[in-house]
Every structure is written in C-alpha cells, then in structure tokens.
Amino acid sequence: MFRMQCFHVLARSSTKSHRWFSSRPIDAEALLSKRTWSVRSLLPSTDTTPDSPQVSSEQLHHLLRLSALPPPKDPSEEARMLRTLSSQLHFVREIQAVDTTGVSPLRTLRDETTEGEQRNEIGLAELKDALCGEDAVGKHHKRVRRRRDQDGQKTAAETWHVLGSAEKLIGKYFVVEGGK
Amino acid sequence: MHSSTLRTAPIHLTRTLQHPSFTTARSLRPCIVAKWLQSRRLTTASPRTQEVIPLRKHLKDEAKRKKAEVKRDGNVLSTKQTSDSRLDKWELTVGIEIHAELNTACKLFSSAPAEVSVGDDGGSANSRVAAFDAALPGTQPQFQIATLLPALRAAIALECEVQRKSGWDRKHYFHWDQPNGYQITQYYRPFAKDGSLTLGAFDGVPAEDLNGAESITIGIKQIQMEQDTAKTMNVGSSTYHVDLNRAGMPLIEVITLPHIHSPQTAAAVVRKIQAVLKGVDACVTGMELGGLRADVNVSVRQRGTSGTGSSYSGVSGLGQRTEIKNLSSFKAVEDAIVAERDRQISVLEAGGVIEGETRGWTLGATETTRLRGKEGEVDYRYMPDADLPPLVIGSDLVKHLKTTMPMLPDAVEQDLEEWHGLSRKDAKTLNEQDNGDRVEFFERTASFLLAEVGTFKSEVSTGKERRKTGKLVGNWVLHELGGLLATHQRSWDDVRVTADELKDILVCLHKNQITARAAKQILAELVQRQPAPKGPYWPSMDTRPSVEQLIDAGNLRLRPLSEHEYEKLAKQIMDASPEMVKAVREKGQKGKVMWFVGQMVRQGEEGTVEPEKAKVVIERLMDG
Numbered sequence: 001m002f003r004m005q006c007f008h009v010l011a012r013s014s015t016k017s018h019r020w021f022s023s024r025p026i027d028a029e030a031l032l033s034k035r036t037w038s039v040r041s042l043l044p045s046t047d048t049t050p051d052s053p054q055v056s057s058e059q060l061h062h063l064l065r066l067s068a069l070p071p072p073k074d075p076s077e078e079a080r081m082l083r084t085l086s087s088q089l090h091f092v093r094e095i096q097a098v099d100t101t102g103v104s105p106l107r108t109l110r111d112e113t114t115e116g117e118q119r120n121e122i123g124l125a126e127l128k129d130a131l132c133g134e135d136a137v138g139k140h141h142k143r144v145r146r147r148r149d150q151d152g153q154k155t156a157a158e159t160w161h162v163l164g165s166a167e168k169l170i171g172k173y174f175v176v177e178g179g180k
Numbered sequence: 181m182h183s184s185t186l187r188t189a190p191i192h193l194t195r196t197l198q199h200p201s202f203t204t205a206r207s208l209r210p211c212i213v214a215k216w217l218q219s220r221r222l223t224t225a226s227p228r229t230q231e232v233i234p235l236r237k238h239l240k241d242e243a244k245r246k247k248a249e250v251k252r253d254g255n256v257l258s259t260k261q262t263s264d265s266r267l268d269k270w271e272l273t274v275g276i277e278i279h280a281e282l283n284t285a286c287k288l289f290s291s292a293p294a295e296v297s298v299g300d301d302g303g304s305a306n307s308r309v310a311a312f313d314a315a316l317p318g319t320q321p322q323f324q325i326a327t328l329l330p331a332l333r334a335a336i337a338l339e340c341e342v343q344r345k346s347g348w349d350r351k352h353y354f355h356w357d358q359p360n361g362y363q364i365t366q367y368y369r370p371f372a373k374d375g376s377l378t379l380g381a382f383d384g385v386p387a388e389d390l391n392g393a394e395s396i397t398i399g400i401k402q403i404q405m406e407q408d409t410a411k412t413m414n415v416g417s418s419t420y421h422v423d424l425n426r427a428g429m430p431l432i433e434v435i436t437l438p439h440i441h442s443p444q445t446a447a448a449v450v451r452k453i454q455a456v457l458k459g460v461d462a463c464v465t466g467m468e469l470g471g472l473r474a475d476v477n478v479s480v481r482q483r484g485t486s487g488t489g490s491s492y493s494g495v496s497g498l499g500q501r502t503e504i505k506n507l508s509s510f511k512a513v514e515d516a517i518v519a520e521r522d523r524q525i526s527v528l529e530a531g532g533v534i535e536g537e538t539r540g541w542t543l544g545a546t547e548t549t550r551l552r553g554k555e556g557e558v559d560y561r562y563m564p565d566a567d568l569p570p571l572v573i574g575s576d577l578v579k580h581l582k583t584t585m586p587m588l589p590d591a592v593e594q595d596l597e598e599w600h601g602l603s604r605k606d607a608k609t610l611n612e613q614d615n616g617d618r619v620e621f622f623e624r625t626a627s628f629l630l631a632e633v634g635t636f637k638s639e640v641s642t643g644k645e646r647r648k649t650g651k652l653v654g655n656w657v658l659h660e661l662g663g664l665l666a667t668h669q670r671s672w673d674d675v676r677v678t679a680d681e682l683k684d685i686l687v688c689l690h691k692n693q694i695t696a697r698a699a700k701q702i703l704a705e706l707v708q709r710q711p712a713p714k715g716p717y718w719p720s721m722d723t724r725p726s727v728e729q730l731i732d733a734g735n736l737r738l739r740p741l742s743e744h745e746y747e748k749l750a751k752q753i754m755d756a757s758p759e760m761v762k763a764v765r766e767k768g769q770k771g772k773v774m775w776f777v778g779q780m781v782r783q784g785e786e787g788t789v790e791p792e793k794a795k796v797v798i799e800r801l802m803d804g
Contacts, residue, residue, distance in 0.1 A: 066559055068354045068361075107347060107564040122325050123574025130326035133285070134461075140623035143586045143616050144461050146283055146330075149297055162309045162424070170421060172305040176356045179418030 044090040055085050268483070270528075272521050273498050274446045275438040275477040276513075278453055279431050280463035281408065282330045287313065288407055288430035289321035289364065289568075305423040313428040315359035320567050323348075327405070327430045328573070331371065332581050334432055334462035335403050337588060338453070340375030342578050346404075348568040351560045356422050357409035365406035365433075367562045371571060375400035377436070377452060378590070382604045384448035389441055398449055399437035401493050406431050432463070438477070438495050443517040447510045450474050455589045455612070464615075467509055474513055477501045478520045480528065499524075500534040504541055504548055516541035520548050592619060600626060601647025602654040610658050614672040618657060624679040625686070626653045632683065633690050652686060660700060664707045676711045677703065684727035695790055697781060698736040705730060739788050746780075746797040749789070753779045754801065764802050773798055 060082060064071055072078035110116065137145045168175045284294050290310035296303045312319040335342050347369040350362040379385050380395040389396060410427035412420045434453060440446050454472055457463035465471020479501035481487030486497030504520060507513045519541070524534050539548040552558075587595075589611055596607035596619070611619055629649050634642070661682075665675060682703070689699045709724055731737055741749075753776055754761050760776070763769045773795060780794045 062559075066352075066561070105564075108566045108569055110569045117572055120569055121572040121574045122328060122577065124576045124580050126325055126574075127329060127577060130329045133326075134329075138616065138620045140627065141587075141592065141616055141620040143459075144584075145615075146285070146461060148295065160311065162306045162314060170415075172307070173413075173421035173423060174306070176412070176420040176422055177418060178356070178414075178420050 042091045042094045044087050055082055055089070057082075060085065266522075266525055266529075270480045270521075270525050271483045272441055272443075272517070273438045273479050273481070273495075273501075274440040274443075274517055275492065275501075276434075276436045276440065276446060276449060277475045277477075278434040278436075278450065279408075279473045279475075280334075280434065280454075280457055281465055281471045282327055282334075282405075282430040282432060283461055283464045284324070284327045284330060284430055286324045286326060287428040288327055288405065289323060290428055291322070291324065292428070294429055305421075305425060307425065309424045309427070313359065313424055315361070321364065321565070323568060323571070324430075328577075329581075330460075330462040331403075331405050331430070331432055332573070332578065333460040333585065334434075334457055335372035335375070336578070336582055336585060337456050337460045337462070338372075338375040338377060338400050338403065338434065340372035340400060340403055342372050342573055343369065344573055344575070345369070346371040346571045346573075348565040348571070349562050350565050351562055353558055353560060355409070356420060357412050357427070359410065359424065359427055363407050363409070364565055364568070366404035368564065369570075370402040370404035371573065372403040373401070375403070377449065377456070379445070379448055379452055382593075382608060383452055384444055386442055386444045389445050396439075396445070398439045401435045401437050403432055403434050406433055438479075438492055438498060443514045443521070446476060446517055447514040450513050451510055452589075458615070459589045459592070460586055470508065474507045475503060475505045476507065476513060476517055477503050478517055478524065479534070480521055480524045499528075500536055502534065502536060502548075503538045505538060505551065507541060509543075512541060512543060516548060519546060523547055592616075596622075596650075596654075599646070600650030600654065602651060606654055606658055610654065613658075613662075617672055621675075621679055622653060622657045625657065625682045626650050628679060628683040629653060629686050629690075632687050649686075649690075652690075653682075656682060656686065656703075660703055661707075664704055668707065675707070676709065677706050681706055681727055688727065688731065692738060694731060694736050694738055695781075697791075698731075698734075698738075698786065701734070702727060702730050702736065705734075734786070736786060738790070739785075740790065741784070741788050741793075743797070746789075746793060747801065749780055749784055750776070750794070750797050750801050753783065761802070773802070 057078065060078065061071060072081055111119070134144050134146050137143045163169055163172065163174070166174055286292065287294055287310070290312045292308045292310040292313055294308075296308075310319075312321055332342060346366055348364050349367040351365050351367065352362040354361055377398045377400060378395050379398065381387070381390060385396060408426050408429040408431050411423040411425070413423075415421050436449065440449060450467070450472075454463075454466055457472075458466070463471060467473075477492075479487065479490070479499040481497070481499040487499035489496070490498045490500055492498065492501070502520065502524070504516050507516055520539065527534060535553065537550055538552040540551045541548050592611050593604065593607040596602045596610065597604050600623075602610065610622060613619075626646075626649060629652075630646055633649070634645055661675065661677065665672065685694075685699050685702055688694045689696060694702075706724075706727075711724065725733070760772055764772050764776075776798045777791050777794045780798070781789045781791060
C-alpha cells in the first residue's frame with residue numbers, strides 16, 4: 001500500500017512530459033500475494049543425501065586457521081560446523097550454476113558508464129598540484145626532485161590519539177605477545 | 181686512553197688499531213689515523229711530519245697483498261676448479277622481485293605524511309598514522325593520486341607499457357604488521373607490464389653471460405603498486421613492539437622475468453634498478469637504508485635439458501624454483517644465490533628432488549635456511565577490493581611524463597664518456613655520487629674551463645680538446661675533491677669549493693703557471709676555509725681569498741728552473757742515495773726513477789720543479 005502511495009506522489013510531482021509508468025493501475029496486493037521464488041531453493045533439502053564432495057575435517061581446520069577462527073571444541077561442534085559449511089557450499093554452487101558468459105564480474109559498486117570512467121580518470125590536470133611540488137634541479141645535468149618539508153597544516157590524520165584505544169603500551173609502541 | 185675522552189672511532193679504524201701487527205701487515209693511510217689520534221691528543225707527532233699516501237696507492241697495495249695471500253693458499257685455486265666444472269654441467273636461472281619505497285609526501289591510501297617533517301614530533305613511533313592505517317573499523321581507503329607520479333616515472337624509466345585501467349586487490353594474511361588483515365596490492369591487473377632493462381659489462385655482468393654481445397636485456401614482467409607493512413621489533417623473548425608509521429606506505433614491486441643466469445648479473449640487475457629509480461626521483465632511499473628489498477627465485481637445470489618442465493610467465497623448461505626472501509644488500513643477493521645454487525646442485529647430484537619452498541638468508545651464513553615448506557604455503561585468497569574504484573590513468577599524463585623524463589643513468593654515463601672523454605668506470609662512479617650533484621658540478625666546471633682555454637680551431641680539435649679538458653676536470657672532481665672530502669669527513673653539501681674556483685685552479689694549471697702539486701695544495705686550502713658569507717658585505721670579516729691571491733700568498737707561481745739547476749739538484753740527490761742509483765743503473769729497476777723525481781720535487785723550492793722535466797733529466801743522468 002505504501003508503495004502505491006509513493007507512485008502517486010511521484011507521478012504528481014513529475015514535471016516530465018512523458019510518463020514512466022503504464023496508465024493501467026497495478027494491483028500490487030494481488031501481485032505480491034503469490035510466491036514465485038524462495039531462498040530455500042538455494043539451500044539443500046534436509047532429507048536428500050548430498051551427492052556433492054564433502055568437506056573433510058582437515059580442510060575445515062585449514063580454513064579455520066586461514067580465517068584466524070578458533071578450532072571446534074569437540075566432535076559435535078565440528079560436525080555442526082561441517083553441516084553448516086556444506087549447506088553454505090550448496091548455496092554457492094547454485095549461484096555458480098548461473099550462466100555468466102559475456103558478463104564481466106562486478107568488482108565495486110561504481111559508475112560504469114564512459115562518462116563515469118572519464119570522471120575517474122587521473123590525467124595531467126589532476127596531477128598539476130603534485131607536479132608543482134617538484135623542482136627542476138640542475139642547469140647542465142637536469143633532474144627533478146620532489147620538494148620536501150612542505151609546510152602542510154596538520155591534517156585530521158595527525159591529530160587523533162593513535163595509541164588511545166590500545167590495551168597495552170610500552171612507550172609509544174603497541175605491544176604484541178608472540179609466544180605460543 | 182681514558183674512556184671518557186674516547187669517542188667511537190670509525191669502524192675501519194678500530195679494526196686496524198686493534199690488530200697487533202697492523203704496522204707491518206697492512207699499509208695504513210696515516211693521514212686519517214694521524215688526524216684522528218691528533219684530535220684526541222693521543223700522539224705527539226704532528227700530522228705534517230707524516231706521509232700522505234694517496235688512496236689509489238693504498239688500494240693497489242691492498243690488491244697486491246691479497247694476491248700474495250691467494251698464491252700462498254693453493255686450496256683456493258682447486259676449489260675454484262671444481263665449482264667451475266659443476267657449472268659446466270648445471271645452468272642457473274634467477275628471477276628477482278624488488279620492493280621499493282616510492283618518494284611521495286603521503287601514504288598510498290591515506291593522507292598521513294610519508295616522511296618526518298622538520299621540527300615536528302613525526303620522528304617518534306606511531307605518530308604518522310591515519311585511522312585507515314590503524315584499521316579502525318569502518319575506515320575506508322582513499323587513493324592519494326600524487327603517489328602515481330613517481331610510480332609512473334618508474335614504469336616509464338623501465339620501459340613498461342602503462343595500462344590505462346588497473347585494479348586493486350586484497351591479499352589476505354594475518355600478522356601483527358598487517359592491521360587490516362590484508363594488504364592492498366595489484367594482483368590481477370598491475371598498472372605497468374612488459375618492460376625491459378639493459379645491462380652491459382660495465383654494470384658488472386660477467387663475460388659468460390654476455391656471450392660476445394655488447395649488452396643483455398632482462399625482461400620485466402610487471403610493476404605494481406602496493407602497501408607496505410608496519411614495523412615490528414623483537415624485544416625480549418617473545419614480545420614485539422609494533423610501529424604503524426610505515427603501515428600503508430606506497431611501494432612498487434618490480435618483477436623480472438627469469439632471464440638472469442648468474443649471481444653477479446642478479447646483483448648487477450638490483451644495482452641497476454636502484455640506480456634507474458633514483459635517477460628519476462621515483463625511489464630515493466637505497467638498499468643500505470632499507471628503502472629497497474629484494475626477493476630472488478632460484479632454480480637450476482642441466483644444460484641442454486628442460487629441467488623439470490616448470491615454466492614462469494612464458495619462460496619454460498626450468499627446474500623447480502625456491503624463493504629466498506628479504507635480501508637487504510647487493511652482496512647478500514649475490515652470496516645467497518651462490519649458496520642456494522650450490523645447495524640445489526648438491527641435492528640434485530645426490531639424486532634428490534628440490535621442493536618449492538621459501539628460504540631465508542642471514543649475513544655471513546654459508547647456506548640458506550628453510551622458512552616455509554610447501555605445506556605451510558599461505559593461501560592469500562586474492563579478491564578485488566570492493567572499496568576502491570579501478571585506477572584509470574590518462575594517456576596525456578603518460579605522454580607528458582615521457583617527454584619530461586630526466587636522463588637515465590645509462591644516457592648520463594654515455595654522455596660523460598663520449599662527449600667529455602671520461603672512462604666508463606669514472607663516469608659511473610661520478611654519476612653515483614650525491615644524487616647527480618657531482619655530475620652537475622663537473623659539467624659546470626668543464627664548460628667554464630673550455631670557455632676560457634678552448635681555442636676552437638676546428639670541429640675535430642674542439643672534440644679532442646673538450647675530451648682532454650673533460651678528463652682533467654673529471655680527475656679533479658672525482659679523485660682530488662673526493663679525496664679531500666673523505667679526509668675531512670664531509671659530505672658534498674659542505675664542499676665549499678665553487679665551480680669557478682676549481683676552474684681558476686685548472687686554468688692556471690693548464691697554462692703551466694703552477695705545478696700539479698701546487699694546484700692540489702690550493703684546492704686543499706680552499707676546501708678547509710669557510711665559504712664566503714652571503715648577504716651584506718662586512719669588510720672586517722675574513723673573506724674568502726681568490727685563487728690568484730692564494731697563488732701569490734703561497735709563492736706558488738711556477739718559476740721554471742734552467743737545465744743546469746735541474747742537473748745540480750738531481751746530482752745532489754743521486755749522491756745522497758747511491759743504493760737507489762745502483763738499483764736503477766745495474767738492476768734495471770726503471771720504476772725507481774719516479775722516486776728520484778719525487779725527491780726532487782720535495783727538496784726543490786715550492787713551485788719550481790716540474791715532474792715531467794725532472795724525469796727527463798734524471799733519465800739522462802742515469803744513462804750518461
């Protein structure tokens with residue numbers, strides 16, 4: 001219902017000449033009442049035995065070590081972890097089954113249009129300040145040298161208390177106990 | 181010696197002083213020792229009474245001594261023979277990965293300063309840390325575009341193709357020096373690929389590697405930008421101090437292809453890359469200061485075979501490789517590769533197999549140590565960083581940098597050799613000093629000198645003249661000035677001699693108004709005096725005398741002696757030392773003639789005896 005009200009509000013405030021929704025009113029309630037898909041389809045059904053390769057105990061321990069997670073306390077916890085992991089892997093396999101030929105993977109959420117890329121491009125104009133921060137040194141043997149000790153104001157980066165949230169400190173250092 | 185007045189002597193002196201028979205076994209440079217002892221009032225003899233042995237003579241004596249030692253120990257020769265025969269059968273292949281700190285004002289993904297600013301608390305630990313560097317939850321990386329400048333210059337200097345679009349990836353592993361739990365690097369799409377580096381015999385490449393060619397080309401697979409880790413220090417048995425100042429600093433990783441086939445070439449490649457990066461102001465901290473680190477990958481195969489069939493980036497038929505991490509000096513690179521090659525050959529000849537493991541090297545060790553086996557191989561779970569947009573580099577920027585690129589070290593040295601007439605070795609040594617300031621001084625002096633004494637009769641003579649004056653100036657800037665700076669333990673910033681003053685000295689020398697010995701004296705005098713004060717002129721202050729004034733004051737102007745006066749002086753010296761005369765006349769030791777020349781110069785009045793004329797006179801008297 002709320003969504004229906006939103007559409008009406010937007011339609012009234014739209015000053016564009018063309019309308020971007022159909023002239024027939026949509027029966028949202030009828031549309032949303034039927035279930036077309038459930039995430040349960042991506043999880044393994046509890047009664048069927050999985051025919052996919054199982055995760056071994058060594059693999060589980062290897063993964064836990066890589067993620068710096070604590071190992072299971074007893075065999076029942078390990079069995080629980082393995083079951084959860086196997087259902088998660090079933091989900092991943094369902095996702096991997098989707099046909100992605102010709103689709104380049106998404107890396108970050110960003111503007112992928114050519115205009116977006118142009119805006120993101122680092123060219124001569126963007127590096128003008130950095131180039132001004134260099135000196136041309138030498139008359140006979142010409143070199144470039146970046147100017148050091150520029151009088152920059154203390155940025156926010158330098159004014160926070162770096163060691164403030166450390167539990168243990170020795171002088172100005174963080175302390176780590178590396179022993180087993 | 182009272183311990184309170186004893187300050188630490190330079191290391192090379194403490195060793196020589198502690199050696200019991202140092203006066204007999206080694207030839208010292210008494211000038212440095214005497215001055216040091218004198219400054220601490222530990223000797224009664226004044227420095228003036230001691231002889232100053234020139235550096236090159238000292239080096240020659242050392243080389244002679246070493247040769248004599250080797251001749252005595254016959255074992256050295258036989259082990260060299262066996263190792264050579266092994267190398268006839270086995271071929272070494274090396275690939276190098278160099279991590280170099282970029283010369284930037286800020287870190288890579290945060291605006292924390294990259295260097296200690298003067299008069300600030302930036303020198304203490306954990307003082308240049310942004311929230312992202314400390315991995316506070318919720319902080320985001322912000323790419324600092326100024327870091328692209330040195331990175332692009334490095335890529336262009338190593339002749340790489342700069343990729344328009346490149347990406348940022350996470351390399352996950354847990355360690356105290358990695359606050360985020362991952363390092364942001366460019367694994368899948370580096371910003372520069374397919375470069376090359378050319379080296380010749382003068383860079384230190386042995387003749388076997390050159391195979392008759394003038395130079396060899398080492399391919400560079402890629403260059404990528406990445407973050408540096410924090411610094412950890414082991415204090416006590418298992419406690420570590422962590423300093424996050426270095427966390428997030430920009431590095432470039434230069435990865436070469438396995439085109440290197442000897443340890444000397446590998447060290448030469450690292451040295452060359454450091455010189456190239458320094459020359460374009462991309463990475464200015466050298467290996468000695470920890471600004472550049474090298475990891476090497478070593479494998480061997482029997483000559484003519486294809487090893488175990490392993491391949492790397494298009495180079496196939498190699499043996500199984502092992503990686504040696506964290507080499508921090510050129511010598512360490514060479515020694516570690518030699519040790520690892522010998523170990524691998526021994527294992528393979530005994531019938532074993534090489535495992536792909538990671539090994540470490542400590543200075544002074546004879547073999548590499550195993551750090552991590554294949555089963556301990558870390559799974560880095562590379563994944564594109566979702567917080568950062570791709571890096572898009574404009575072609576106008578690349579073109580601008582290509583056209584405004586400073587001269588690379590190779591071009592500078594070639595110019596010094598061909599245009600100015602220096603030897604390649606001298607050119608290389610000159611270019612390595614003081615970030616190119618010494619070359620600038622040399623070129624200034626040479627152009628001033630040529631302007632004043634050049635006659636410019638014809639193009640041919642100009643070239644010859646230019647090379648002759650160039651060589652003269654080169655010797656003075658490199659050896660004389662360099663020697664004086666070393667004696668007074670000063671850096672080039674405090675040289676105090678201007679190009680004009682050196683030009684004046686060399687003009688007088690060129691016109692035969694003073695002898696070389698007098699010229700050296702004047703230079704030494706100028707080096708020690710305070711520089712002329714800048715600003716308003718105070719007549720009462722001790723101003724710096726000009727070269728002409730010094731010549732007149734020291735009565736150094738050449739008053740040439742007549743033939744008769746030379747003969748008189750020569751006869752005087754010959755009568756005083758009949759054994760030396762006998763050595764030359766009867767034993768035929770022609771080299772001793774120079775001893776007589778030296779005596780004549782020393783005993784004659786300052787500024788009168790010319791060594792060349794004296795030598796002619798002495799030789800004539802010896803024969804007659």
